[in-house]
Amino acid sequence: MEQLIVLGGLVAAIAAIWNTRLQHRLAVIALASLAAANVLLAFRFLSDDFSYRQVWLQSDPQLTWWLKLAGLWSGDEGTLLLLALISAALALRLLKYGPAAAAGAWSVTTAFAAGALIWSPFMATNANELAVAPYRGMNAHLTSVWMLVHPPLVFASYLLLIAPAGAMVDGLANGSSAWRAISARYGRTGWLLISAGIVFGMWWAYEDFTYGTLWHWDPVQTAVFAAWCHLTAMLHLQSRYRPTGEFALAHPLLGLLAAASAMTAMAVTRSGQLASSHRYVGETSLVLLGGMAAVILLATAAAAAWRLRALPARPNRPSGSRTMLWLAATFLVIIGLIAQLHLASAFLNAHLGTPRPDDLKPFFETLRNFTSGTEIKALRQAFQQWEVDNFSVNRWLVPVLFAAGLVGGHYVFPARSKWRWLTTLLVLVLATLMVVWLQPFERLFTGKGLTSGKTVALFSQLDALLAALAYFVAAACAAIAAQIWHRRSVMPVPTALIHIGIVMALVGGLTATIFDSFAQRFVDLPDAVGKTLAFPGGYSVSIAGLDNRPAEDGARKAGANHGFQTIGQVAWSLNRNGQTIDGGSGHTVYRDGRKDIDSGPGALRLMCEAIDYRFARYRSGDSQMIHPLISRGLLRDVQIWLPAVLPMNSEAVAGRPAPVVLKIFPLMSLVWLGLALSLLGAAWQTARHLVHRPPSSRHDLCRLEPVDGIGDL
DSSP states (O other): OHHHHHHHHHHHHHHHHHOSTTHHHHHHHHHHHHHHHHHHHHHHHHTTOTTBHHHHHHOOTTSOHHHHHHGGGSSHHHHHHHHHHHHHHHHHHHGGGOHHHHHHHHHHHHHHHHHHHHTOTTOBOOHHHHHHOSOOOBOGGGOSGGGGTHHHHHHHHHHHHHTTHHHHHHHHHHOOSHHHHHHHHHHHHHHHHHHHHHHHHHHHHHHOTTSOSSOOOOHHHHHHHHHHHHHHHHHHTGGGOOTTSTTTTHHHHHHHHHHHHHHHHHHHHTOOSSOOSOOOOSSOOHHHHHHHHHHHHHHHHHHHHHHHTTSOSSOOOOOTHHHHHHHHHHHHHHHHHHHHHHHHHHHHHHHHTOOOOGGGSTTHHHHHHTOOTTTHHHHHHHHHSOOOOHHHHHHHHHHHHHHHHHHHHHHHSOSOHHHHHHHHHHHHHHHHHIIIIIOHHHHHOOSOSSOOHHHHTTHHHHHHHHHHHHHHHHHHHHHHHHHHTTOOOSSOHHHHHHHHHHHHHHHHHHHHHHSOEEEEEEEEETTTTTOEEEOGGGEEEEEEEEEEEEEOSSBOOSTTSOEEEEEEEEEEEEEETTEEEEEEEEEEEEEEOSOOOTTOSOHHHHHHHHHOHHHHHHHHTTTEEEEOEEEEOSSEEEEEEOOOOOOTTOSOOTTEEEEEEEEEEETTHHHHHHHHHHHHHHHHHHHHHHTSOOOSSGGGGGGOOOOSSSOOO
16 A cells, blocks of 8 residues: 555656646645655554564664654665655745746656655565564664754755756756745755754764764765765855856856765765765665766756857956855865765775775774684675775865865955955964974874874874964954944854854864874773773773663664673763862763674774774674763863673673773864854854745746845855
8 A cells, every 4th residue: 555655646746747737736646645655654663563674674662762763764765755755845845936946856756756666665574584583673873862863854955955956957057047046045954954964963973983983084974075065165156146147157056066966975875885884774776866866967067068058258257255255165166076086986996896005994904913713804805895085085175175264264354455465474474384383283192092194194284274274263253243343244143153163163173083092991890890990191980880781772683682781880080180170970881782703702802893983883783882981071072982791691701801991082072062153153044044035936036135245154
């Protein structure tokens, strides 16, 4: 029955593309059908109907109801159905913007609905799978409240970028006005949602041991970042965009580039070629999503070629603040393309079977020394798998960010031209002094963290970048002050908050990940319970207790046996001159559903899982997780990792060594404060524009006036 409902939605969506007379009724039918299919799938999850393969694959009776509901988008099949529903809802609203906008949106809906039929979430579980286990349970890494927040935000933002593709193509090819009205609302809302999705994903990754820290250029992270850059570039041109005037080609072109990048990000999630912390299990719609991205790019090329033949040979060159918009958009496009080129390079090397260089396989030689013979082949294959070259991306990005910060500060600073040029010259002198003499990164770096030697090679560039970013933030703060005092400023307050927040987060992230430190102690459990362990730098850690239990939490387990879970009650303190100046307490969680490999995981292997996400990702699979204690502070974040492996079914629980790992991340608070400030500015800006209703018909589109200011981001 559910398949017939999805088929009905697909037929209605196809008919809505061609039948303009009944388009609204067909649109309602398509939306209602796809909504009903999603509700029925949700009911199957909530009622533990494991006769459906998607439910059997992703759920467990012991999961909380909201995690069961999140099963809708924890696999590729259910995600396609959800994407079809979101697309249908947006397509219904896009009907009023003309036939091109409607046809494009319903084409997207048709593609996702067809995908939900081909890779159906309503397929029956076969007898062989039910014979192995009555249900599999959810991937252990997904059993988090962020599963209810992060994926839906990202999916909604993707569709806000992709659904108006028809209007973008029409605007690029013919200079129609519909895209200008649509982008005024959909673009800003999409940016807010994709930014919030990235931020919540970073918070989630920071708590999950297989994701690294905040950011490590995972293939999906890289693809989403590129889409965010192209969308941000488009929004910089929003206030000046005229369908037949300024930015007539650039604005819709950037919108289509963002849409294709978002589609590519979804396709990358389905690909198993690269090592990634994001991966769907089961069937994959890679061909469909990759094909949709290719169609968008081909339509973009054709529309641009059609429009170029009618443009004047020498368009007027922008001047003043418009020059700054061009430069801002150009910098962002370059940044996005750098990320995409590195992603493409990784895929090409993986496709060609190019051996990975040894310098891209950190920790491998160390790990192989204590890996058993039965596991070395799998370990070698895991480290041979290509991923995005983190250092190479950073090496290319830093000079571009330096130029963007310097140019941005120059144009944003609210002063007369001669004073702005003088200030910019002084900043260049300061940047030179920081590189040649001050050298803050090299002077403060201790080498006690996980920063690679390659990053050390960028310290001189990072010194210069720090000066440029400081200039930009100072200029943005001056712009806010000018606004408060009712003086003319090129940057409204919400826009300034967005930029200041992003720079704060960037500086905080650099500080936290370059000047981080870690130390480890190996202890015998449970003998170490109740004792205080001394760590370098005046830190101490005590283990107050260990609680071992079967992990009946709904996550994946080995066969029919439950995993085990160890909850460690721990506390830490920082002492200076015999006085405690900081401290905290809480619990850590180690959860594992696998059988021991040979004689057990081993203390060194557990330590490597805690300090290197590559090995953790290889080892953890979908049934293991380690949640450290994270004490968040204004000056530092302290993490305590206690992978205390004491399975209830093991007789040799005493005397088994386990590592206690202490990680310190200075000024991590700048990251979260900056991101919160940026989201606040984006919400303020979006709400300000949403209160002004867009034109409801094509006849009114030409009346939409821009907002004063240098740009919308």
